[in-house]
Every structure is written in structure tokens, then in C-alpha cells.
Amino acid sequence: MGRYIVQRLLSSIPVIFLVTLISFSLMQLVPGDPAIMVAGLQATPDEVERVRVQLGLDQPFHMQLLHWYGNLLQGDLGTSFLLGRDVLEVTLERLPVSISIAVYALVMTLLVSIVAGIIAALRQNSWVDQLVMTIALIGVSLPNFWLGLMLIVLFSVHLGWLPTGGYVDFREDFWGWLQAATLPAVSLAMLQMGLLARITRSTMLEVLRQDYIRTARAKGLSERKVVGKHALKNVMIPVVTVIGIIFSLLLSGSVVIETIFSVPGIGSLLGSAILRRDYPVIQGGLLLVAAMLLLLNLVVDVLYAYFDPRVRYRNGK
Amino acid sequence: MANEIVGGATAVAPADPAPRRRSRWQSPVVRRLLRHRMFVSGAILLLIVGLAAIFADLLAPSDPLKISIRTRFEPPGAEWLFGTDNFGRSQWSRVLYGARLSLMIGLGVVILNAVFGTLVGALAGYFRSLDNLLMRITDAFMAFPVILLAIGITAALGPGSLNAVIALAAVYTPRTARIVRASVLVVREMEYVEAARAMGATHWRIIWHHILPNCMAPLIVQLTFIFAYSVLSEAVLSFLGLGAQPPTPTWGNIIAEGRQYIREAPWITAIPGIALAMTVMGLNLLGDGLRDVLDPRLKVQQG
Numbered sequence: 001m002g003r004y005i006v007q008r009l010l011s012s013i014p015v016i017f018l019v020t021l022i023s024f025s026l027m028q029l030v031p032g033d034p035a036i037m038v039a040g041l042q043a044t045p046d047e048v049e050r051v052r053v054q055l056g057l058d059q060p061f062h063m064q065l066l067h068w069y070g071n072l073l074q075g076d077l078g079t080s081f082l083l084g085r086d087v088l089e090v091t092l093e094r095l096p097v098s099i100s101i102a103v104y105a106l107v108m109t110l111l112v113s114i115v116a117g118i119i120a121a122l123r124q125n126s127w128v129d130q131l132v133m134t135i136a137l138i139g140v141s142l143p144n145f146w147l148g149l150m151l152i153v154l155f156s157v158h159l160g161w162l163p164t165g166g167y168v169d170f171r172e173d174f175w176g177w178l179q180a181a182t183l184p185a186v187s188l189a190m191l192q193m194g195l196l197a198r199i200t201r202s203t204m205l206e207v208l209r210q211d212y213i214r215t216a217r218a219k220g221l222s223e224r225k226v227v228g229k230h231a232l233k234n235v236m237i238p239v240v241t242v243i244g245i246i247f248s249l250l251l252s253g254s255v256v257i258e259t260i261f262s263v264p265g266i267g268s269l270l271g272s273a274i275l276r277r278d279y280p281v282i283q284g285g286l287l288l289v290a291a292m293l294l295l296l297n298l299v300v301d302v303l304y305a306y307f308d309p310r311v312r313y314r315n316g317k
Numbered sequence: 318m319a320n321e322i323v324g325g326a327t328a329v330a331p332a333d334p335a336p337r338r339r340s341r342w343q344s345p346v347v348r349r350l351l352r353h354r355m356f357v358s359g360a361i362l363l364l365i366v367g368l369a370a371i372f373a374d375l376l377a378p379s380d381p382l383k384i385s386i387r388t389r390f391e392p393p394g395a396e397w398l399f400g401t402d403n404f405g406r407s408q409w410s411r412v413l414y415g416a417r418l419s420l421m422i423g424l425g426v427v428i429l430n431a432v433f434g435t436l437v438g439a440l441a442g443y444f445r446s447l448d449n450l451l452m453r454i455t456d457a458f459m460a461f462p463v464i465l466l467a468i469g470i471t472a473a474l475g476p477g478s479l480n481a482v483i484a485l486a487a488v489y490t491p492r493t494a495r496i497v498r499a500s501v502l503v504v505r506e507m508e509y510v511e512a513a514r515a516m517g518a519t520h521w522r523i524i525w526h527h528i529l530p531n532c533m534a535p536l537i538v539q540l541t542f543i544f545a546y547s548v549l550s551e552a553v554l555s556f557l558g559l560g561a562q563p564p565t566p567t568w569g570n571i572i573a574e575g576r577q578y579i580r581e582a583p584w585i586t587a588i589p590g591i592a593l594a595m596t597v598m599g600l601n602l603l604g605d606g607l608r609d610v611l612d613p614r615l616k617v618q619q620g
Binding site for chain 2: 014015018019021022023026027029030031137138140141142143145146147149150152153157248249251252253255256259260270271274275277279282283286289290293294
């Protein structure tokens with residue numbers, strides 16, 4: 001087990017290196033002179049020059065790269081042009097907001113889609129199955145930002161049940177948080193719910209065809225026991241493996257969803273940074289999110305290896 | 318992203334009926350596809366959107382850019398089928414022209430994706446010495462959430478449809494490359510590849526004539542889904558102001574513009590979203606159908 005973890009850690013080093021390289025290179029994609037883009041077209045040559053030095057753009061490429069890595073190792077992701085504050089500080093400050101909504105959406109996704117997927121599989125081809133699968137298909141096809149806007153129209157403008165946006169810290173007022181976070185979480189979760197309901201259903205169908213299920217039924221176990229004890233465990237394996245993907249989708253969606261609901265999370269931070277070309281925030285935010293996902297996938301893989309020894313041996317070579 | 322879904326239909330492909338006098342033109346794959354309900358409904362949905370996009374200038378009597386103060390915020394009805402927006406422009410025209418741009422961008426991403434994804438995937442799968450390097454690079458790209466990286470790239474390159482296409486192709490290519498690589502790894506061990514090698518065929522001949530044609534099924538399925546995600550992601554980019562710039566209508570920027578008037582004129586936002594969902598759903602259905610028929614065992618794991 002220990003060997004597997006070490007191996008997995010070592011193999012992620014080149015990936016982490018490349019991830020940082022990609023984040024750095026984004027700045028190099030800016031056509032023309034990034035200093036002018038950042039300073040604005042109305043800036044005087046002096047101002048442009050100041051920005052250039054501030055960004056280190058007056059230095060050759062390899063020096064910029066070394067500088068960036070040097071800073072990175074010290075936890076310095078640069079300074080936001082707009083906020084004039086440390087990028088790492090700003091992103092870490094906003095991260096709990098995004099994570100609280102992502103976790104809410106994740107819990108919602110898991111509860112709804114696993115139950116729906118299992119029910120659909122148990123009643124394969126019935127009207128319940130058809131209904132669940134149709135809703136799942138609509139779920140994976142709806143643009144989340146549009147769904148968010150429509151939910152605002154329905155639940156906030158017409159019915160007035162939930163606020164149109166904003167955020168309340170869950171540590172201060174849990175009920176307020178729940179009200180503010182529900183619509184963003186639903187908009188974020190819709191796609192994942194559709195995906196996971198379909199995965200759960202097809203896995204369940206596969207599991208139900210297995211010999212051990214037939215054995216369990218043959219020895220007279222109740223259907224509840226067969227499904228709850230024998231089938232469910234095996235259905236959970238693929239569910240665990242896609243949690244990384246689901247989390248990645250949730251964070252992806254947060255840029256638009258947080259912008260729409262004016263939630264002060266990392267997504268809306270990135271959204272406004274994009275509009276105002278605040279490159280250090282874009283670079284740093286992307287890097288931080290990628291690092292988080294790498295870590296999450298690492299944890300998922302290790303857990304997976306722990307629960308399923310075959311993985312350890314296959315990769316242990 | 319969504320490729321790991323095993324379609325709504327069970328993974329069992331409909332049994333091929335006894336091969337009676339099968340006409341040359343009646344390929345069993347085509348017949349099975351035409352009997353697949355999801356595939357057919359997806360194809361119909363796409364046909365509607367596709368025809369609307371192609372014949373946008375015939376179907377839309379008024380110029381999508383024509384501004385008219387007197388006709389602002391007309392609700393959908395007999396005179397204005399989809400209503401008008403804050404500039405009094407016909408929503409019907411704008412949504413149709415938006416369909417054209419959306420499909421063209423999706424197609425552009427799919428083409429670039431097919432070319433580069435196949436190239437990288439074939440190189441990695443065939444030349445084992447390149448595999449590790451190329452796969453680590455794809456891993457690194459896939460470590461970023463799709464939309465976030467696409468946003469980062471378009472933000473750097475500058476807004477515009479062409480840059481959106483480039484960004485989305487860059488983001489999705491590693492994913493396609495992985496799929497191609499996985500099938501190349503299987504096919505390269507086949508006996509006929511061995512035979513070609515023994516006969517002294519060059520690497521390129523082996524890859525092009527013997528390996529790639531047998532990797533098509535998963536690639537086609539993958540590209541259908543990539544088409545769906547590209548249309549969806551492009552809408553996100555132009556919603557954020559990173560795609561085609563107004564007044565050029567795209568579904569994403571119409572929704573963004575309509576957002577300000579969502580209380581008074583919700584149709585401006587609602588209608589392009591429905592068009593978008595219809596297109597994506599059509600592509601998803603098509604992809605599910607293709608997967609069930611072309612490769613029923615296909616369960617691609619993809620981040």
C-alpha cells in the first residue's frame with residue numbers, strides 16, 4: 001500500500017510540472033504586447049513600461065519562467081492588477097464559498113442520482129425507468145447558466161421563494177446559506193445528476209446480471225437485502241471513481257453560475273478577472289483549481305486501491 | 318466528460334437477424350441505427366437545427382442586425398414569432414443565425430479534434446517511446462476543468478469565434494487522443510498488423526491502412542459527444558463575452574444580453590437556451606445511438 005502511494009505521488013510530479021508550465025504559458029498566448037493589454041489602450045508609454053517591469057515582461061522568456069517557478073515555490077502566485085492583493089490570499093479567501101456550494105451540489109447529486117438510477121434499473125423499461133432516463137437526458141443537455149437564469153425567473157421573480165443571488169456564510173447563518181446556495185447548487189448539479197443517474201443505472205443493470213446476485217436470490221434473500229447488501233456495494237465502485245470528474249465539472253460550472261448568482265466565490269473571481277484581463281488571477285486561479293483536482297484524484301485513487309487490491313497489483317508491476 | 322455514461326438503452330445491441338440475401342447497400346449498421354429509437358430522435362432534432370442553420374437567410378425574413386426602436390420588447394406572437402429584443406431586433410432571425418454560428422463552431426472543433434486527436438493518439442499508441450511523454454502532457458491538460466482552461470485560453474488569445482474554436486479544440490484534443498490511443502494499443506497487437514509488418518510495410522502505411530480504420534468506431538462516438546460539448550462550451554464562452562462579439566448573434570451572447578431584461582422580457586433568454594438544449598440533446602442522443610450500435614461494449618473512461 002505504502003509503495004503504491006509513493007509510486008502514485010512520484011508519477012504525478014511531471015504532471016504537476018506540466019500543469020504549472022501550461023498556467024505560465026497562458027500569458028505567452030496574449031497576442032501583441034501584454035503590457036499594453038494590461039495597462040489599457042489609453043495608457044501612456046510610461047505606464048506601459050511600468051506594467052512591463054512589474055510583470056517582469058522586460059525579461060527574456062527563460063528568466064520569466066525561472067522567476068515564476070521561484071515565486072511559486074514560495075507560494076507567491078503574483079499580485080492581482082485590479083485588487084492589488086496577493087493572488088493566493090484572494091483565491092484562498094474565496095475558496096470556502098465555492099467549496100461549500102460544490103459540496104452541497106455534490107451531496108444533492110449523489111442522493112438524487114443514485115436513488116433514481118437504482119430505481120430505474122430495478123424497473124428496467126417501465127415507465128419509471130423511461131421517465132428517469134428522459135429527465136437524465138434533459139439534465140445532461142441543459143446549459144447550466146441558462147438553467148440558472150430560468151430558475152431565477154421562476155423561483156425568485158415569480159414565486160419569490162428564494163433570493164436571486166448573493167451569499168451568506170454558512171457558519172453565521174445556516175438557514176440563510178441554504179436559501180442562497182440552493183439555486184446555484186441545483187443549476188450546478190443538474191448535469192452531474194444526469195450523468196451519474198445514467199452511470200448508476202447501467203452499472204446496476206450489469207451487477208444484477210452477476211452470478212452472486214442470482215445466488216443471493218436463489219438462497220431466498222428478500223429483494224431488499226439483495227439490492228441493499230449485495231448489489232449496492234458494487235454499484236458504488238464506479239460512483240467513487242467519477243467523484244473526481246464530478247468535482248471538476250462543479251468547479252468548471254462555478255465561473256458562470258457564481259457570476260449569475262453573484263456568489264463571491266473563486267468562479268466569480270475568475271469571471272471578473274477574465275473580463276478585466278487580470279492575468280495573474282486567471283493564471284493563479286487555474287493553477288490552484290488544477291492542483292486541487294490533482295490532489296482529489298490522488299486521494300480517490302489511493303482510496304480506490306485500498307478498497308480494491310487488484311488496482312494495487314496491476315499498477316505495482 | 319460525459320462519455321462514461323452507458324446509454325439509456327441496455328448495452329446489448331439488437332441481435333442481427335439471420336443474414337438473408339443482404340443487399341450490398343443495406344449495411345447492417347445503418348439498419349440497426351435506423352431501428353434505434355434514440356439515434357433516430359437525435360437525428361431528427363439535429364436535422365431540424367441543421368436545416369434551420371443552413372436556410373437561416375431564407376427562413377428569417379428580417380435582418381438579425383436590424384435595429385428598430387418602435388418594436389422593442391415585442392413578446393412572441395403571430396407578428397414576431399420569437400419576439401424582439403431590447404434593440405427591437407427579430408429574435409427569430411437572431412436565433413436562426415445563432416444556430417448557424419453554433420453548428421459551424423462545433424464542427425470546426427470536431428474537425429480539429431479529429432485531426433490532432435488521431436495524430437497524437439496514433440503516435441502515442443504506436444510508438445511506445447513517445448507514449449509516456451505524450452500521455453503525461455494529456456494528463457496535464459486534463460488536470461484543468463474543461464471550461465476553465467478554455468476560458469483561460471480565450472481570455473489570453475482575445476475574444477472571438479476563431480479563438481473559441483482554437484481553445485475548445487486544444488481542450489478536447491487530449492481527451493480524444495486518449496480514446497484513439499486506447500484503441501490503437503489493442504489493434505496494433507492484431508495478427509493482420511503483424512502480417513503487414515512482416516511484409517515490410519512502413520510505419521505510416523501500417524498506421525494509416527491497417528490500424529486507424531479499425532479505431533473508427535470509438536472515435537466517431539467520441540466526436541459526436543465532443544460536438545455536443547463544444548456547442549455547449551461555446552455558448553458558455555460567448556455568454557461570458559469571450560466568443561463572437563455582439564452584434565453578431567450567438568446563442569450564448571443573446572442569453573447574456575437578455576439577462577438584463579429577464580424580468581420584463583424573459584423570452585429573450587429563454588428561446589436561445591431551448592434551441593441550445595435541443596441541439597445538445599440531439600447530439601447526445603445521436604452519440605448514445607452510435608455507441609450502442611457501433612460498439613456496445615464501449616465504456617470509455619474519460620476525465
